[in-house]
Amino acid sequence: MSGHSHADGVLPHEPEKATLEGRNKVLGFWLFLGGETVLFGTLFSVFIALRDQVNGGPTANELFSLSVVAAATLILLTSSLTSVFAIQAMHRNQPKAMVNWLLVTILLGLGFLGLEIYEFVEYAHHGHTFAASAFSTSFYSLVGFHGGHVAFGILWISLLIWQVLKRGLTVVTAPKVYIAGLYWHFIDVVWVFIFSVVYLMGKVG
């Protein structure tokens, strides 16, 4: 019933949905993302309410450098594309290609994180620290939470790469990779909102 591949040894077309456990995982993860949407939605609402409360410190307009943020956005969006390629490879039963695309994805993710850390250090030098104002606290909470999600995703995908290399692409490992892909897309979508609401709106005022 579960964990069994096909009698003829060929992986089914959508291996992540071939077992009940797999289908449960995929549905469960979509629902989890629904909850995460509410979570980030609440964080966004808080940020929007507090974004003008700079307590004498630097404003969004003064702080943000759109070039760095644009670069980070490009990197993260590209990583989402490469994760799509990974899943496509999975559906074509090409575990090697899938692993390679996943590796590119996490490398790009690391690049994104590196830029973000650089950015935060710059801001801190300008007086925009966590405890500086309501604006800064909500900024670091929202953007930092997202960054934390990216970091967790990198660790998770790395672990999955190792598992696929060790055990191969099976009806057990496929759902894990699929939902990691969903997760990665989700944090990409959240970033699009952050880019728009925090950075673009911050520059425009």
Add this chain to the structure above:
Amino acid sequence: MAHGSHAVKRYTGIMDWLTTVDHKKIGILYLMAGGFFFLIGGLEAILIRIQLWKPFNNFVSPDTFNELITMHGTTMIFLAVMPVIFGLMNCIVPLQIGARDVAFPFLNALGFWTFFFGGVLLNVSWFLGGAPDAGWTSYVPLASTTFSDGPGVDYYVLGLQISGIGSLLGGINFLVTVINMRAPGMSFMRMPMFTWASFITSLLILLAFPALTVGLVALMFDRIFDGNFFDPSAGGNIMLWQHIFWIFGHPEVYILILPAFGIISEVVSTFSRKRLFGYSSMVFATVLIGFLGFMVWAHHMFTSGLGPVANALFSIATMLIAVPTGIKVFNWLFTLWGGSIKFTSPLLFAVGFIPTFVMGGVTGVMLAAAPGDYQYHDSYFVVAHFHYTIVGGLVSGLFAGVHYWWPKIFGRPLNETLGKLTFWFFIIGFHMTFLVQHFLGLLGMQRRIFTYLDGMGFNEMNLISTIGAMLMGVGVICFVINVIVTSAKPKTATNDPWEDGRTLEWAIASPAPEYNFAQLPLIRGYDAYWKEKREGNKEMQPAEPLGPIHMPSPSILPFIMSIGLFISGFGFIFHQYVVAGAGLAVTLACMFLRSVIEDHGYHIEPEEIQPRGFKA
């Protein structure tokens, strides 16, 4: 291949309970833990009522009183009634839909242990630094470090955060279980009402708890890391807390009551020997209540200064919820109409529920009218309203469900005489305690006061209220005695001990075997088991041949993960970040192990599967 070929891991004794991923055992764990916290919350209530029995009493200090009211509310809502609800959902929903377990047995166990350790963390506060004392609603600025500088509110934040993880996991679990794992023929519109209620409740949990998560994180950041979400001097805004809390808090009360509605539907139908009147309306009404529940949060903030447009809109939205609720009440009454009503203890509780909850509901409509609320808000009128709905309503419903399903869960029915005693003491004590509180509020007594002045006209009613609370305590003691006395009896319950079971859980042995169904049943209609019985069949028709049954392996990881979170919570509360990090590391390590270790469970072979009615 992926077939588990290791030795089957089976534990006994305590290890069995610490490692179980069986929804039935996890359900029992939830019931026991919830029951335990209910007793603690009840003790806190008794202490509160003793302090208030006369004016100027000094039975407890003002600080202790504020800790008591905070812990009473927090414990009862998060650690008592919600776990009992989860307990019943766990024990019963998979059986009602013809499934062998929930979708995520491991996460199910994790959900229990995180709830449990979150609750322990919260209650350890009594002994280690002081319990939270800013109310279960923990409004800022009172809850900020400026005005609450002990660890109390930190216990609140971390304890609830950890417990909340459990609730969220449980919600996702039941959603997937109901969507993906119904037996063949069990369409959505053939599901029992308790399952429908659990399903909608789980959706509410998924969408409401993340808001609480953010609120608790924000309060934690302000208190522990010098954040400024709620600090006006740095640009923060105290109203944000109220909005975030109540965007969670209002759906929360529907999370509490919808399962009770489900139970009442089951009990009323079974003990009047009639199908539920207006089933599709009942389903629709449940969905509508769940949806509207997200639209009304600001009725808790009518006096906060939101302005007339907000107050008017939220008044109307709140009043609207009365309509689907009323639909349900009338459908229950018309289920009883024309029936053959047997007054067992579950039915007594259900019958006590209906008028009591209606009284609570109508005071809710009164509260919905904002200008009236300008007087009622933060007075004993509100205290009366929510105790009528939560205690007279929800807790009566839980007592009904617990008495109804006890034989299915434990293999022995509770004693009927003690059950009836529980009912009478509880319901009479309840009305004595809370009916007068409506008038106390209307006479000008505010809530959350540790004492009141003499000569205000409050004395007699407070005394009556306190005596009522004692009677409720007697009722609860009758129940505890019932549980103890029953546990000594042999497990002789048949599959259908009430003899009028309509739903699928009554088709299998009591208690259910480890695998629930030897063969998944074929569902041919609503009230699936009743339908078979009416056609002369003693059992459900099978939907599959007899074969090896796959079972998930037990695991100690959920228990250890929760301990990791518990330790981490302590670290954050006392600003020991190495400890906090170490606790989180333990949890993450367990997650790593879970991902990396492949364990595909084990199989129960057909030879081991006993015929229905005999325990393996």
Add this chain to the structure above:
Amino acid sequence: MKKRWLKWLRLMSTVAGAALLLSACGRADLSPLNPQGAVAKEQLNIMKISISIMLLVVVVVFAIAIYVLIRFRRRPGNDGIPVQVEGNHKLEIVWTVIPLILLVILGVPTVQTVFAQAQDHSKDENAIFVKVTAHQYWWEFEYPDEGIVTAQELVVPMSSRIVIEAKTADVLHSFWVPALAGKIDTNPAGNVNRMFFDTPDKTGIFLGKCAELCGPSHALMDFKVKVVDAQSYANWLAAMKAPAVLPEDPAIADAFQKKCLSCHAVGELGGPVFPNLTGIGDRESVAGVLINTDNPKYWNEGTVYDNMYRWIKDPQAIKPGNLMPKVELTEQELQGIARYLADYKLNYESEELRNNDATSDKEER
């Protein structure tokens, strides 16, 4: 039989409760059911509409429930299966539409009253504008148009509209004078709230309460609204603006200035952060909760002097957690200051008011 009795009891108690309710019981200086001001009367009106509608619902539900539980009890020997009824569309429509209609009946006046009571009357010609600041655990009342500040007792003229601007200096509190109007929360600056209430056409003293959990002494944060005739009000304003009166005895005066005026104020002297003591001798209470009376009945009652003495001697014993420490005073200084403050009266009450006082208000106790 038992079931029928219990249902009957519940029904009767609900009816009795409603009767009690609608007969306007409760103290005239405290109860929302016995409103004395126009705003509270409007609010009671909404309450009455909602209670009447809801009573109708409760009676209908209880009647059906009682009937059903008696009529369809399983009788011994009758073991049959009743007819299984799926539902009834007509009924479903009836019990959906009728509640909706009832809600419209309640909803329309609700919305009207919400908007009416949210009007900002601060620019009205004759409105009296008071800035209320709530503290842990006392009430500050500033009359910006008059340039005066007082504490614990809100003195206002009868037949007037009082506009309140409410905020807190620390945690959330809530300004509630049940006999005159519903409450308004006091938020920190940045979320300041406004409300108004109308004073009745007769004099009286009304109880005020804090209605938001604010710490251990939340229960003890009472205040008073003293509605006086126009002449008394004018006298009071004038007296509040008069120069400060210090103790006659220079030693007491010295102790008072050094140890009290660093925090408190009398007249033009002293600090603004803590309760203003001008004219404290003829207020209804000391610290809001020690009621001044020559016939003390309860623990919190006493003569003005006794209350003053008690409070200054150990403020924490009366109101745990309040910000007044135990001040270092000799017994002589303590007695002297208590006597001075107890005698610090403004004597603003007009002839008419003194006559009213003598006959009416103390009967509530």
